[in-house]
Amino acid sequence: MSFDIDEVVANLRTARTRWRESQQRQREPGGRELPSREALQGILDSLRGVLFPMRLGPPDLRQDAEDWYVGHTLDALLHALCAQVRLELRHAGQHEADADGLVRRFAASLPAIRGLLDSDVLAAFHGDPAARSVDEVLLCYPGIDAMVHHRVAHRLYELGVPLLARIVAELAHGRTGIDIHPGATIGAGFFIDHGTGVVIGETAVIGERVRVYQAVTLGAKRFPTDPDDRGGVKLQKGLARHPQVEDDVVIYAGATILGRIVIGRGSTIGGNVWVTESVPPGSHVTQASLRQDRRP
Known part of the structure; x- marks a missing residue:
């Protein structure tokens, strides 16, 4: 069995050149x-x-x-x-x-x-x-x-x-x-129990003695955009868009907390809830309480 290695090498070189030109990168002087x-x-x-x-x-x-x-x-x-x-x-x-x-x-x-x-x-x-x-x-x-x-x-x-x-x-x-952006600010005594599927975004701010369980998301609710040079849109970067979690909060498995909202000190967020509005200190947010809040 033989392979046309030279042709593959040439095509890979073409792909690299195309990428560098699209990114307006100059040829590197050498080395990594x-x-x-x-x-x-x-x-x-x-x-x-x-x-x-x-x-x-x-x-x-x-x-x-x-x-x-x-x-x-x-x-x-x-x-x-x-x-x-x-x-x-x-x-x-x-x-x-x-x-x-x-x-x-x-x-x-x-x-x-x-x-x-x-x-x-x-x-x-x-x-x-x-x-x-x-x-x-x-x-x-x-x-x-x-x-x-x-x-x-x-x-x-x-x-x-x-x-x-x-x-x-x-x-x-x-x-x-466990996916924690390095920009996230996390206070002392932080405990991730089990952990798989936890996501903490770049601008999240977490206080002291906070505990979270598996599959918790501290994410962004929406992504503001600006027009780009090609007539499309591009995401605005660097905006504060993730939650602030105050001291002594517990967030149970599967909870999703989105946007620049505040989870007040000492609150408990139950499993599998979806939170997009701030909650005051000492709150207990569960699926049952959310259903009650939605009743006319």
Whole structure:
């Protein structure tokens, strides 16, 4: 069996050229144009070990070597992260020299990120009667895995490398089925129980000690548009369009909450409800209560 490889290669080159011309991209001087998912996966794996060395670090690590391992691993991963940051800055037309300072600020954030993750682990342990230890929560719960990624991704997003942040978020999405945009702001003690199918949009703001269950959506209700250069329409980007969830709220499985609305402090949102209007603090929203509200 033989294949006409040369023809396929030529046709693929034509497809690439057509795409680059449609995007008004110039020929790159050489080397990779964009950050690497594979490189970022390795960085995240190392960073998980740095944050929790005796639980997510190497299996043969001993506590008396903990600081050595953290320092050695951190030095290597920060250099690797700096290379990825440079790629994004170059692609965005920004100064690559800014990468060093950005990564230093990221490194300085790691103790605070660890503190937030500790609060998430404790929230899961206290919020799930099936959890037998905080170690079980850290090692086994997909919601915690998603939050490790999100706390890192959100900091990268704040520091001005949104593409790296989005890749980190999507690595977690692929691993856990939990889709959290790195722009979402999430307070301490956040617990995602079970987790598969959870969606949290870019401009969502979540307070402290909030608990959500599987298949919960904090999404946008509508997408304003502007005319584009071709006579069609394009979505307006960057608008605040996702819910604000105040402290101590519980949102049960399958609930869909849409638009820039406020879920008041201490409220409970029942399973499989559809909420598109703000609710005051202390509310209990269920399918039964919604049916009663609709009666004449």
